[in-house]
Amino acid sequence: MEILILLLALFVLSLFLGVELITKVPPTLHTPLMSGTNAVSGITLVGALLAAGGDASPMLVNVLGFIAVTLATINVVGGYLVTNRMLAMFKRK
């Protein structure tokens, strides 16, 4: 239960921090913000790796793990690349 409360505290504080940070992002960067946060939400890749299961796991778990790893990787790779592509255009001048 102690761990649970700590995780909850982390969650709530992160929400407040998020509000403070995001409200300072100018409208001109809102699209890269969305694709950038898409990439960050690819952090589920960490969860996918932990949940992917091993030799002893049922086949279904392995398949679900594979799907999770694939989708999260698309978000990480696609999200960071496309955000970088957009931001480079803003940087030119």
Place this chain on the structure above:
Amino acid sequence: MSPNLINFIYLVAGVLFILGIKGLTKPKTAVRGNMLSALGMLMAVAVTLLTINDVDYRYIVAGVVVGSLVGSIMALRIQMTSMPQMVALLNGFGGGASLTIALAEYFSTLGAAPTSMADMLVPVAVDSSAFGVGAEGTFALIAIGLTVMIGALTLTGSFIAFAKLQELMKKSYGLPGGPIGNAILVLGALAAVVFLVLNPGNMAAMLTIVGLALLLGLFLVMPIGGADMPVVIALLNSYSGIAAALAGFILGNTVLIIAGSLVGTSGLILTQIMCVAMNRSLANVLFGKMAAGGETIDADEVYAGKVKSAQPDEVALMLEVAQRVVIVPGYGMAMAQAQHAVRELADAMEVRGVEVEYGIHPVAGRMPGHMNVLLAEAEVPYDKLVEMDRINPTFEDTDVVIIIGANDVTNPMARESEGSPIYGMPILNVDKAKNVVVIKRSLSPGFAGLPNPLFAMDHTLMVYGDGKKAVVEMTTALNQAD
């Protein structure tokens, strides 16, 4: 590796994500911010790979290879005009990842994954203690149920949003009963979550959550029209973050919680900004039609005999003598792929000493910041892209406003006509400028279905035709003048 070290590295990764978003508060630091964020991701993934044991790496390697290929092809091939579609898909994948993680965790804890549909209907004898000690087990089950629910509805909702943006689905469909039908689906899914928490071994309950939430995603987004997509995408963005944070609770993983809640708040704030910019509540965007309030306004009455049209070369004559010009882009500019042509027109004016700025309404386009990205692609410097509140006071000193592909966001009825459905929506006060040029195919109404009295004003000229072609003709005429 000791758990303390692992968690320390997760903390560093979390800090890098935060610094990454902080970098996005200024265009100059944004690229570096994105790199920092990516570095954090790399660290979190690397340390996780080092710690997992007893895994079958074949599935992981296959997933990473397929995902990297698909992700990089999407990112490098996508056109800037289609960025809303890309973000819609990424939202969906994020939701799908959280969904499958929660399911994998559920079935591996059960230890008896079904191999057929029939297996699903036979409950496994297990209680919540399999998922954690005491209250932790119950909490883990709640987190699993909610992750599955939000992940699944984000998955299907985002694919519908994609289909709408790509114009694969042009009509709006809804459940009979509209919001009530959706409410029944929500309550049904939540009831299944409660049932699962009480009977953790009941796989049919899990299947019910998945099924109802997938349907919910479909029916939530299907009735919503194209111009309301900025709100929908932002909201689904938020859901994908919330699902990730919930998945963090299932796995007791700190970095998932930090990253997920940052994404969740980002999406929510953007949703709120979009709603304020349309003067509508979130509930109204999701469940309502544009209010049908007031008497219907007859377009013929508004326009009859008052609309003046002009040719592009006549507009060029006006631009020649102008001191200050503001360009107001809308979704039509994206549709016509006219952003480069617009930049060239601006260049031609600037060469002649005209001051040119761009007035950007928050909901112009199909996602937050859509116009800014398109114009940045055309190499317009970002300091020329001026947001609504800052550009509005300058219209009185503006000689010519050129509107390309925008309509409702310039409609003065939002300011003046109290009975109008869009009354109260903040607009760009383009009618205050000395001259207004509207490039548009016809007098057809915008998303709100209203006539725009701006088009009939004395100082407004309509240029009918394709946006790109009209702009190119103006540029040519301007360059030929001396």
